[in-house]
Amino acid sequence: MKQFVPILMVVLLFNCNNHAHNNPKKQQAMTHNTPIEIPLQNGKARAYFASGCFWCVEAIYESVIGVDEAISGYSGGHTKNPTYESSNTGQTGHAEAVEVIYDPNIVSYANLIDVYFSTQDPTQINGQGPDWGSQYRSIIFYQNDEQKQIAEAKKAEWAKKIGGHIAAEIMPFQKFWEAEAYHQNYEKRNPNNPYIQNVSKKRLDKLYQSCPLLVKKNVQDLIKDLNKH
Template sequence: MEKATFGSGCFWCTEAMFQRLKGVSNVKSGYSGGHTKNPTYKEVCSGASGHAEVIQLEYDPEIITYDELLEVFWKTHDPTTLNRQGNDVGTQYRSVIFYHSESQKELALSYKKKLEASNIWPDPIVTEISPYEEFYPAEIEHDNYYNENASQPYCAFIVAPKVEKFKKIFAEKLN
């Protein structure tokens, strides 16, 4: 098993998608990329901790490759909006890949370069690609959030449409 750490806005959305992929296990919401040790959700949401909301997952590269995980990452959020995804605004919602190895770094940079050359988006890609340093798990109430709170308004109106779109695009990769 290998690890990957991605931030693409609200971790409830990101977790809900990645946990549905074949070969992915142990998807955990948390915080990374900041300066506060053991931050709380409140500290991260304030923007003062410097952390991004991220998910960290374990995956079996025999079943799903890092390239395939990058494809899901890039296609399930807008990498051109600085510190924002939809109505979620702040550095904690930035688009970021925290790489765990030189191989992950090279693959992430290569994928980003191909996307930039394709001109898919009218604005430049602002996704940060940084070395992984530390991951702080989010509080337990954030675990499996969408699956356990699908009727909650944020989940029903924001997360659910993203998950449905994801399921259509990546149907062949789903559990």
């Protein structure tokens, strides 16, 4: 996927031509769907975000207090059963996304969106960092009117803060498709991968710098050790 950062730039020149709206009618219809709300399970809620490479986003959210797990997958498109290969064509409409399983008594949905905007370039359209293409675009998926209002308020707040346009879309959640097994917990399993070292860990450091009170204690200690070297 993102094995070697130098090679990335050549590959991603192709990805720049990927657009989520290759089937504009089907994709536009997604924004008008009634959101599907996932009920609490054992007191745990689920939230869905797209923000560039799901390796990065998974690692970020698994570092947040109150989060049990983050799962890499695909969402936001108009096709069924997307895969990494099909989403990379830009023709499925899907973006790399994560499912965040969290305890709402410990961390709120608003907190999760603060983490979301703090750990990305909120102005970058159709990508994050070196990853370009509609499959890497930023999306907040809401499940009800309350979440939609929170997302819109936070987006407006960030636009005012930076004095510019925020690229993230706000879409009704429909379905999350879990990604292939080799994508799950990728950063934990491949800490020395060049992409992890040069891209993902920098985004994790943004979390520590911007939202220190939301970072798990063991992750804080790890980041401090990394920054000493």
